[in-house]
Amino acid sequence: MDPNKDNANPTILNPSDLPSRRRESTVKRRNDGASGLFDDLIPRYNYLNDPFEQSELSSDSEDGEFEHIDEQEVYDLISSISDPEHPLSLGSLAVVNLPDIRIQPPTSPFSSISTVVVEITPTITHCSLATVIGLGVRVRLEQALPPRFRVDVRIKKGTHSTDEAVNKQLGDKERVAAALENATLMGVLRKMLSTCE
């Protein structure tokens, strides 16, 4: 057994059990219950792609619907981050979970600032890497979300022996900024984020 790992033998979720967006969209798209097996029998370009009649084509998918950033999207952004001690994703280790992600709309109608709250669940209560994981999630979201979002990453209450302390560390802007100056730490973070899709 590798003594350097806090938890050398974690429980792993199966990929088909992780929440994903595809589930809703397939159901929405087909209301007849079919899976679309016969859809490609007739290649689409034959009748639909008449290059001499341009006008209808350009407008095919113009921005009609505004697809808002939702919890699932945030989940997709962070669930593929790798755990620093296992070659597994935070999603499959259940460190990040869809129900623990909340998007709070702007507090007043004059403000455009929304807040994303992510609560992470360490695999064991004394996990020494919880701060690093939290930092990774934070960095990822700050890079990937538009500036109108505030990011709040914390340890889920009662899942870690020192959750208060860790939360304080993660919430402190100065300390986060200082941590990101640390080359070794940045190296670990880069490795964690390298698996992000």
Place this chain on the structure above:
Amino acid sequence: MSDIQQYLLDYDRNKTEASATAQKSATRLTDGELRLLKLIEELGEYFNSEDGAVRVKAMSYLAEVLAFVPQKVLSLQQRNLLCDFILSRTEDGDGVGSCAKGLIALEERGKWDHERVQTIMETLLANTAPLRQYKQQSERYPALRLVDILMASYRDALKALHEATPDFLPRFIAYFDGEKDPRNLMMVFSILKVPMTEWSIGADAQDLFDAVFNYFPITFRPPPDDPYGITAQDLKDRLRECIASAPEFAPYAFPALLDKLDSTSMNTKRDVLQAITASVTQYGPRTISLYSITLWDSLKFEILNVQDEDLAEEALNGLAAIATTLSKGTSGPLHAYLRPIIKECNEHFEDAPTKQSQAAARILHGIAGVSSEVINIVFAAVLPNLLTLYQTADTMAKRRGLLEVFVQLIRANVEVYGDWRTVGTAGEQSANNALIQFRDQALQVLLSGLETAPINGVSFRLVCLDGLLQLSSARGLLTDEDVGKIIQLLHTIVIHEESFGKDEIKEAAINGLVDIAHQKPQVVVDKAFPAFMAQLPDTDADESKGYLTVLEAFAKLANEEQVFDTVILRLKNKFTSAVTQNASSAYIVALLSAMLYALTKGATRLEQSPESTTYYQDIVVPLFKRTSSTDSSHPKTFDDETTLDLVGRICNIIVRSQSAEHQHAIAQEVYTLLSGTSTSDTPPFKASAPPESDKTMIVSTHILASLRKEARLPCEIELLVSQLAEYAQQPQLSAPIRSASLRQLSLVINKFYSASALKTCLNPLINAPFEIFNAEKLDPPRIRIIFAALKGILLRSSPVLATLYPHLLSFLSHPKYGTTVAHGFSTLLQPDDLLTKQNHCQISGLHRQKSFALLVPNITQAFREATPNNKSNYLIALSGVLKWMPFDIVMEEVDHLVLPLLQSLDLKGEDLVKEAAISTLISTLEEKPQVIEEHAGSIISRLLANSIRNKEAGAPPRVRAAALKCLMLVPEKLKLESVLPYRRQVCKNLTAALDDPKREVRYAAVKCRSRWLEVDEVGDDDE
């Protein structure tokens, strides 16, 4: 000057000339002009020289001369004399290489006796050991070659020497001490392998082992321009063979290897594991029984705590190899080996599902697959425990973990005992399968798991399903009745279960049915088919769409060859009754789709029997009649173009594999479709036909596509071409019918003209009165005809293209229709599902290259000279050509294309053009980034402009996403110094794309931006 003097003179100056002198001497010796005695006498002076270098050269001369002398010139006596002489020269500290060469030359000219071989060997050891005293690789190499020859040809003599002389082997081993050159080492390893495998090595085992193991692990890296072609792998392979060659090595090999397994280098560990596997395979069961448990204790860590996937794989191979070797011996050691493994794995299963329980399953799967004996032991010890754990498990996750293990074991079982169609590795002995004892329990657990688990336990149910499939395929295991139960459960899931999530279960259930149909076709036909058929109504008066899923599943079953005929037959019958009972169009279309899908899957089967006309009679003939008739047998839905397209495709698949003769007959009905009317009364020959009959053109197109090029058309080909051209211009035609007529034009030109007639095939259209290339008569219908005709020609790479394309290119500057023509270029090379090899079309392998060469340089040329108004037409045409061009063709010209491509990104409203341009830029970045290097600034700013949503003239989401994908490649492919100045600008601007309304674009933006954020960090590392 004597030859030897000449040789000595040339030796340092020019090796070739020196050799020529030696050759001359050899010739003189052969011709009798020079006597051997004389030659040696002449040499005497030099052999006695004070100067070592001269002595070496003299020996080299002798060796060369000997090598040039033909066979049978030297008598046995002479050879013996020479041999003794040369051997005596080995006392001299210099020139061992030449001595060895001389001896090798002598050996080639006559076999030696045992005694002589032994003398030579002993003398070599006495005079030249250790070999490392000679500094030059070229000196040592011939000596090694000599020993290698002795080993190869005089094995008995050397073995006798070894047996007679107790201290021979140690001296022999020490002889090679300290060799470092890879070429020589290859030789040493192969020499030493002989005593290792063939001699009794007794007390010298350790020395012999150390002699080779000192080189472990091989870390040799060949020089960049290695002239000898020896790789580290060659050395590793030989060394591994040596290590594995003698069971006497075991006491030294295993501890040493296991010690090196703790290394931090992946390469070393890999070598260790491979050496262990090789040794285990070679040493034999008796030796291995002593080390099996020690090995298990070390190897297991590589699998339980995977560091590297391929190391785990190697370790598994090692464990399996131990089991294989022990299976060859008595059963005691095998049990002793398996006991701790089974014990430990059983312990890991207790807290499944964890990383280690998964690893334990891997281990058991690997070991169990070895032989029937092993798998029976494993099953007897593991399955009861597994089933008990399963019954007492408190969570779904745990149950799933346990079942995953179980399924792996069943899979190993199928490997060993085989499935219903093939015998497994253990041969035909399925009656001894230990799984039989657990059969009923296993079936019950898996069936009830799949049946009763809640619908959202997707992964759990998937595992159950997988297990059931494995069980059903295990050779001789389940009765047909039991397989029937599985089938029943599967089709119930397919038919009745409500949809959930991504419907993985339903999909797996359908695929499972196909798999079972492969193993047990009749049971599937008996059990599943009636259930499916019962779900398909004859008519869909209640308008429910439930039949769609059933149809999909049923059509998929056609994938399995053995039930294909039955699937088609049932679908056809359903179709007939649906039509007679006036079912809705939607239902008929669904049935036709299912039929088409099934036929597509079975197309190869149809091709194998071109003589059989069953499907033609049963399916094509009724469809023809329904299409062309006007009475009640003509279903209403057959007036719909999409339906007719399906009908056409079904007929196409069946007709295209029919024999040539039969096709002749069918060809006469291409337009009449068995309606009994004459061809001249049908479109395209009769202009004023009722609109319904125009629709039959769609079916005709598919039939035309299915004909072989030898088939006889129902009328003269010139007439057909001009009729089609006239017909396609009619303004009242619907888009599908027009498209069908144009494709007929392409098909006819492509298939039915001879190569010589092809050159003039367009003349009827070019000449008056049609004058298709007359710029004044140009209009959209005519443009379509031009492109359709060209499409048929260009696939054959006809030389006539060189005269046709210029007309087309000149139209790009047409004041009114220039843009329309430009858009047409994308149709030229667009893949077409009718113009294919399967449809007997003539497609030249180089047609893309040909069109590229004729079009692209001319377009870029004309683009530079074009007026600003027309420039966009050339860009559109260019992107249309490039869109379907494989990038390796584009690559040659891409230097000239970058500028026009970048300018295409500035076009307004031409989104398809932009998309094509971006995709070419992506390929360029991937394959040939250097041509973009100098345009870095310009490509970055244009891509940025296209990736950000803009209210007025913004690009649509697809273009934005494509631009972002391309922009992401820029820092990856271009040099750091080219992109670094733009980092800030890109990252800042991309925050806007992060807030794009479309998710797809945001997704691309996130990836792109994080790639650009890294640009700086890479820079930091370099400093």
